[in-house]
Amino acid sequence: MQLADAHCHYHDEWLLPHRERVLRDLAAVGTVAAVVNGTNEADWADVKQLCADAASTHRSVRLLPSFGVHPWHAGNRSENWERALLEALDTTPGASIGEIGLDRWMLDRAKPDDPRLHGLRRAPLDEQIAVFRRQLELAAARNLPATIHCLDAWGALLEALQTSARPARGFLLHAYAGSLELVKSFTDLGAYFSFNGYFLDPRRAARLQPVFRAIPRDRLLLETDAPAMPVPKEWATHKLPREAGGSIVNHPANLDATCTGLAAWLGIDRDELAAHTLENFRTLFGAV
Numbered sequence: 001m002q003l004a005d006a007h008c009h010y011h012d013e014w015l016l017p018h019r020e021r022v023l024r025d026l027a028a029v030g031t032v033a034a035v036v037n038g039t040n041e042a043d044w045a046d047v048k049q050l051c052a053d054a055a056s057t058h059r060s061v062r063l064l065p066s067f068g069v070h071p072w073h074a075g076n077r078s079e080n081w082e083r084a085l086l087e088a089l090d091t092t093p094g095a096s097i098g099e100i101g102l103d104r105w106m107l108d109r110a111k112p113d114d115p116r117l118h119g120l121r122r123a124p125l126d127e128q129i130a131v132f133r134r135q136l137e138l139a140a141a142r143n144l145p146a147t148i149h150c151l152d153a154w155g156a157l158l159e160a161l162q163t164s165a166r167p168a169r170g171f172l173l174h175a176y177a178g179s180l181e182l183v184k185s186f187t188d189l190g191a192y193f194s195f196n197g198y199f200l201d202p203r204r205a206a207r208l209q210p211v212f213r214a215i216p217r218d219r220l221l222l223e224t225d226a227p228a229m230p231v232p233k234e235w236a237t238h239k240l241p242r243e244a245g246g247s248i249v250n251h252p253a254n255l256d257a258t259c260t261g262l263a264a265w266l267g268i269d270r271d272e273l274a275a276h277t278l279e280n281f282r283t284l285f286g287a288v
């Protein structure tokens with residue numbers, strides 16, 4: 001079985017000490033490709049380096065670099081962010097755009113002392129939309145895949161997508177947790193949707209199972225968002241030490257369990273789902 005991880009952050013500092021083991025485990029579970037997403041100007045060089053290193057040392061797993069300003073980091077972007085993004089893209093063959101997007105959770109629901117947002121200025125939605133549009137337009141102009149994050153801002157995202165240029169090849173809504181009703185609207189605009197193993201938690205499953213059943217099969221992908229979004233304990237086949245703050249570090253090889261879980265939701269064979277989602281990955285991100 002061959003798998004593709006449509007969205008992850010394998011360059012993250014919490015995976016760094018385990019890099020060799022993680023890359024070996026990925027090969028063992030059949031992960032043949034993954035899109036590694038940078039989230040701010042400071043981590044693009046790490047993304048680029050990891051993808052280049054893996055290409056020379058771990059040829060069974062192809063890591064595709066992606067550069068973007070994530071909505072959590074929009075408020076701390078430098079004056080030169082657009083020039084820096086163009087330069088990262090121009091000097092990295094095969095790079096795509098992401099992680100970009102909109103996030104109202106950060107503004108409305110996140111605690112003031114949430115450690116994940118420590119030190120970040122939380123950009124108001126209008127500012128996030130402006131930063132998102134610039135990056136989406138760039139993806140459209142170059143017809144590059146764009147990877148989109150959205151929390152609590154589905155209406156605003158739909159409107160931004162409807163009124164912006166979009167890449168003709170499509171875009172990814174990563175860890176899609178929007179409503180069933182919006183699936184068709186996003187699909188019509190060119191969306192692909194990736195399923196995250198975090199959704200296998202029974203409380204999330206109750207809401208999201210009908211949503212993923214409604215997504216057209218040729219728009220469905222699998223992802224881990226590793227080291228974030230851990231799969232529920234009972235699904236985890238691979239474990240890593242917790243980070244210093246105590247949070248679980250999601251091992252990217254849990255993509256295997258993610259595939260098994262979604263196949264069960266859809267009532268199809270997991271090999272068939274793996275083949276489908278790999279095909280869709282190739283269509284959106286290019287041949288691997």
Ligand SMILES: [Zn+2]
Pocket residue numbers: 007008009037099225
């Ligand atoms: Zn992510």
